[in-house]
Amino acid sequence: MDVKELNLEELQHEHPLTLVDLQLIHRDYIEYDDEYDANDLIMMQNFKCICNRCDRRIDWYHRYYYKCSMSSCTYSLHKFCEEIPPTLKFQGHPSHTLILKRTTNDKKCCACLKYHRDGICYHCSTCNYGIDLLCATFVEQNTIHHPVHPHPMISVSVEPGLNKCFACGKKHEGHFYHCTTCFKFSINFDCLSLPFKLSLQTQQFNHRHLLTLSYSLLDQPYDCECRICGVNVEDEHLIYKCSKCMYYVHPDCATQRIEPFLSDFLPGLGKTEKNFKDIDHPNLVHLPVDDESHILSRQIFEGEPWVQERDKNDLHSRHRYPLVVINNDTSTPLHDPMKRIKLLCNVCSRPITKMPFYKCPAEDDDSCDFVVHNWCTQLPIQLQNPVGHPKHKLELFDFNNITVGIKCDICGLPCNGLIYACKDCDYVIDVNCAFMPKEITHEAHANHLLTRIDGASSSRSSVSKMECRACRVSIAKSESYYRCNACDFYLHCRCALYLPKTIRHKYDKHPLQLSYSPVEDHKSRYFCEVCEEELDPGKWFYHCAECAQSIHSACAPLMLQSEQGANSLSDSEGVYKYINIKFRDVTDVLWFHRHPLSLAPGTENDGLCKECGNKLQSHLIWKCLHCNFGVHCYHHSPKVYAGDRSLMYKYEENKRIIKHRGPQTNFEFYPSEMIRPETRDWKVVDNR
Structure with a gap:
């Protein structure tokens, strides 16, 4: 093999060379990826040319290469071909150092056993051992740089x-x-x-x-x-x-x-093909409703024929004064969180936002704030084949004179309005759940029908774990819920029915929309404007895109200044657990305290219970406005009707397990x- 000494100056190009970085986004790839024009990126990723020294391809994955600074010259080199050292330590020939020399093609390379082409090689004159440039730069030739990984x-x-x-x-x-x-x-x-x-x-x-x-x-x-x-x-x-x-x-x-069929197996995060005909479901309830006070009205007027007997005057006879209808009366302001006005129905605890409605006319009795929706006066006395309890009839009970609240067996929330109860069993449901529709549609899972599954009669052998898409809390075997028969999509009944489409906040001039996923053009963290705690956008929440303000769905009813701090961090998800409780003052002095008390949601400022020493926050409490006194309601709770069912209420759920x-x-x-x-x-x- 003819080997000659090589002067590195012989390899230099006649014009100056410029080092080019093909992956300008590599260093700040994650943070600043949106600063680069898409067309420029495509051109860089598709870049290809031939190295004038090794005749191998130069591409995007090499990241760096040298090109001639003259625009009319196409001379290009790999970065490692331009920066080759004059000597080389090679593992295949560890005894001597190889020297960069010029060679001919009359002998094979000792590494790859292929004939040298005219060019340069690394050679040992003592052993007559030589390798060509391709073998010497083997590692560099087969190394790539990828923007998503920091190392070659x-x-x-x-x-x-x-x-x-x-x-x-x-x-x-x-x-x-x-x-x-x-x-x-x-x-x-x-x-x-x-x-x-x-x-x-x-x-x-x-x-x-x-x-x-x-x-x-x-x-x-x-x-x-x-x-x-x-x-x-x-x-x-x-x-x-x-x-x-x-x-x-x-x-x-x-x-x-x-593929089109794939939409039938997705959990509703994108568009879905409609899988039902409107003509087959004329009374279908479409959720969420614009106004939360209208949920029960649609359930009663558009529901199924469960009614055995109606008596509109029955509700009037339950109150000590005959109720009067309020229609176009400006003296009684409607529910308006923007003005910090709270007007809740005594039957269903939903806000009264429209007329007509009924109220107590006793002007000399300031303690009587009894008001009721027009449709709530039409509640049936009995329910046949009721939700979750088809074997017995349920009768309407006036639970309003008992202030504390009782837990509904359908939604799991306490209520202190009217209830439906079974005389033969210890089964109680609030009036909102009593008319729960069998089928609904929801904006979060558009075009697919959601069917109510009653927990007592449902079979879950095929599904080991179900999670509500709204609050991300597991659905218990005994719970009633809504399910899409085509997809892996589930909703708690309370999350489906109790969350309106929009809400208003006194510090935001725009309505806040119910959001089912992180919103566009909002990269920063989410914080609730009510409880001031961090908000997980993977759970349903309310958001104003114009003002970038967000509110927990559970904090939505707590927008009045006096109720801030009612929810602890673990309770700021799903539906507000006291949404069916109408809080009020008790004018009579109760047996365990010398002053009149108020039924209230415990806040962080209320401190510890005087009975047990535990926190009052997020619990129903008896609160004295005259002295620093507060206790959990379940320490001093009366009993009710058949079965002597306790009113003690503790709201606990299996919280979503956060992935560590x-x-x-x-x-x-x-x-x-x-x-x-x-x-x-x-x-x-x-x-x-």
Whole structure:
């Protein structure tokens, strides 16, 4: 082999060279991904040219390369081809140092056993041992740089293998790249070639911002779920995320075509095909309603024929004064949180926002605040085949004279209005749950019919765990709930019926909308304007996009200044647990305190119970306005009707188990073929 001394100056190009970074987004890839034009990114990702020294391809994954500074010259070099050292320590020939020299093609390379082509090589004159430039730069030639991983990755084998990919957590058969620094990290060729930017625009799912491929969810304070399949995303796996919204999609969900049948198996995060005909359901209740006071009116007037007997005057006879109708009377202000006016019906505890309604006419009795909706005067005395208790009839009981409250067996919430009870069994439901429709539709799961499942008669052998989509609390076996028969979608009855579409806040001139997922153009954390605690946007909440204000759904009825601090952090989800309680003053002195007391929701400022020493916050309490006295109601509660059922009420739920981020799992890896990846098409468009 003819080997000659080589002067490095001979390799220099006649014009100055410029170092080019093909991945300008690499360093700040996660934080500033939206600052780069999409067309520029596509051009960089599709960049290809030939190195003038090794005749190998230069591409996006090399990240850096040298090009001639003259616009008319196309001379280009790999960064490592330009920066080759004059000497080399080679593992295949450890006894001597190899020297960079010029060679001809009359002998084979001692490493790859292929003939040298005219060019340069590393040579040992003592042993006549030489390797060509390609073998000397083998590692650099097969190293790639990927924006979503901070270290270079290399492929060193020609045989594909079967292994679990660290990037997606799934097993793949094929080629793998391995991190040169993180020995636990290996990524499959398919995941490696995912598009870095994605425009999600399909018939079923779309997002108006570009999505970025990322590993980083460590800055996300809440549990996140894929907006397409609804399954939680893992912070150690690849994910497409939006830099302007809390919008996340699995790569498999984002890059494959969404087939029409798939919508039948999704939990309702995107558009769904309508699976029922309106003509078959003429009395269908569409939720959420605009005004929370209208829920019961629709249930009574549009419900099923459960009524055996109606007596409109029966409710009037239950009060000590005949009730009078209020119609177009401005002297009695309606319920208005904006003006801190609270007007709640004594029968259903829902706000009275429209006329006509009935009230007590006794002007000389300031303690009587008895008011009732017009439709609540039409409640039937008996219910046949009632919700959750078809074997017995239920009768209407006046529970309003008992101040504390009793727990409803359907929604699990306490109430102190009128109730329906069974004389033969210890079964009680409030008037709101008594007329719960069998079928509903809900905006959160548009176009799919939701069917009521009564807990006592339902079979759950096929479903081990069900979680309410609104509050993310598990649904107990004995509970009644709403279910979509086509999807994995469940709602507590109270979450479906008690949350109106809009609410008003005295500090926001706009109505707040019921939101079912993190809203667009809101990347920062969410905080409730009422309780001032952090809010998880994965649970239903109220939000004003114009003012960027949010409220827990459970805090929505607590917008009056006097009720701030009523909910503890663990109670700020779902429906306000005292939504069916009408709080009031008790003018008579009770046997356990010398002053008149008020029934009130315990707040953080109320401190500790005088009886047991536990916190009063988030409990029903007896509260004295004359002295610093407060006790839990269940310490001093009367008894009611048949069965001597206790009024002691404790509201407890199995809270959602929050996922704790643990250490990353170790994966063994198999070397993969020495091939260069190519980024796939970055834009997904549904052409159907």
